[in-house]
Amino acid sequence: MTSPAGLGILVGIDGSPESHAAVRWAADEAVLRHRPVTLMHVVSPIIASWSIEAVLSDYQVWQEDHADNVIARTLDTLRTAVPGSPPDVRVERRHGGPVAELTAASADADLIVLGSRGLGPVGAAVLGSVSRALLHHAGCPVVLVREGVVRSTDRGLPVVLGIDGSPASEAATAFAFDEASRRGVDLVALHAWSDVAVFPFLGMDWHQFEEQGHEVLAERLAGWQERYPDVTIRRRVVCDKPARWLIDESNQSQLVVVGSRGRGGISGMLLGSVSTSVAESARAPVAVIRA
Structure with missing residues (x-):
């Protein structure tokens, strides 16, 4: 790196x-x-x-x-x-x-x-x-x-990664695995299958979407897990705005890693709305990685 x-x-x-x-x-x-x-x-x-x-x-x-x-x-x-x-x-x-x-x-x-x-x-x-x-x-x-976000108790806390499969997300994944390996801590990989808040609809099978999300996450992480066998991965799949969950996870992490732009309608922007929100509000240092 x-x-x-x-x-x-x-x-x-x-x-x-x-x-x-x-x-x-x-x-x-x-x-x-x-x-x-x-x-x-x-x-x-x-x-x-x-x-x-x-x-x-x-x-x-x-x-x-x-x-x-x-x-x-x-x-x-x-x-x-x-x-x-x-x-x-x-x-x-x-x-x-x-x-x-x-x-x-x-x-x-x-x-x-x-x-x-x-x-x-x-x-x-x-x-x-x-x-x-x-x-x-x-x-x-x-x-x-940010001042006050690096705490003496952080050293054993995990690195958190927001992953959506975009080129920026792939670059962020490489960075996050390297950081977790150097620090000797777990990696929390968070994938949101929706970029907006989603409420259960009648007949909506959340478990089906959850299973698909885990399949996507496993596929995206497989090669990196082989390259960094020392890193323990904790997978999180959510059906909600990813920034909200990444900010929440930052309360119990020592570093949050996001791509500079991702999937969806904001993919043409130099800085996506997720990375902006996380950089502004996370309670841990934030690494923003461009593709």
């Missing part, structure tokens, strides 16, 4: 609580993968309409001082997260648009880890503008981490 070169685990940092949560998760992941961590702080360009030279000069100095402070505090967070065997750490400071810089860097990374929200005027949004944009455009898997 990883390449021998490149940036390893790339983390976008801005000093926000979510950013520090992302760094702690990334540090553990780097140890599992035996990969370096690259911390990247992007100094945004000054607005061109500002014309007072002295103000601009002072602001540039403040930006660089602020960047120094963010990087120093982030390094402290990373060292505290894995005090015994910290990964190799690289620090990059770039000047430009955060989305453009992080997107370009992601092409040379194993995965990119971001806080689900950041600082700035959109920081209070459910998904920050930078994290939302990277879900659409990153050149590698994206992991979003």
Whole structure:
């Protein structure tokens, strides 16, 4: 799943609580993968309409001082997260648009880890503008981490996978098995045979649909189970909106893995409604995998 070169685990940092949560998760992941961590702080360009030279000069100095402070505090967070065997750490400071810089860097990374929200005027949004944009455009898997969702009791909890058989779902399956194997935990594979809430109709044989769902799930997982015999699979088949069940399962998991777009009418979107809902509301870190 990883390449021998490149940036390893790339983390976008801005000093926000979510950013520090992302760094702690990334540090553990780097140890599992035996990969370096690259911390990247992007100094945004000054607005061109500002014309007072002295103000601009002072602001540039403040930006660089602020960047120094963010990087120093982030390094402290990373060292505290894995005090015994910290990964190799690289620090990059770039000047430009955060989305453009992080997107370009992601092409040379194993995965990119971001806080689900950041600082700035959109920081209070459910998904920050930078994290939302990277879900659409990153050149590698994206992991979003919310403050408070990584708990010390999580280590024995399973990895949860949403699977529907689409190309994005297949890529997510590969990622989820690899993560479960590295962490030595079970994999909960959830398949929903309907993308909308379904209520029993007169004469509707739910058991027939349930059996078909298990057959689909078994077929999709068979090859991966052979490749990862150390991973115990727990299968879940539901007749309801998959996002609702994935969010519910996230309360008892250490990572939720979804594809970036799936079957049905939303398949042409760069980010499907299921992955959006899970990324916004899950109570565990969420990995979004593009096909």
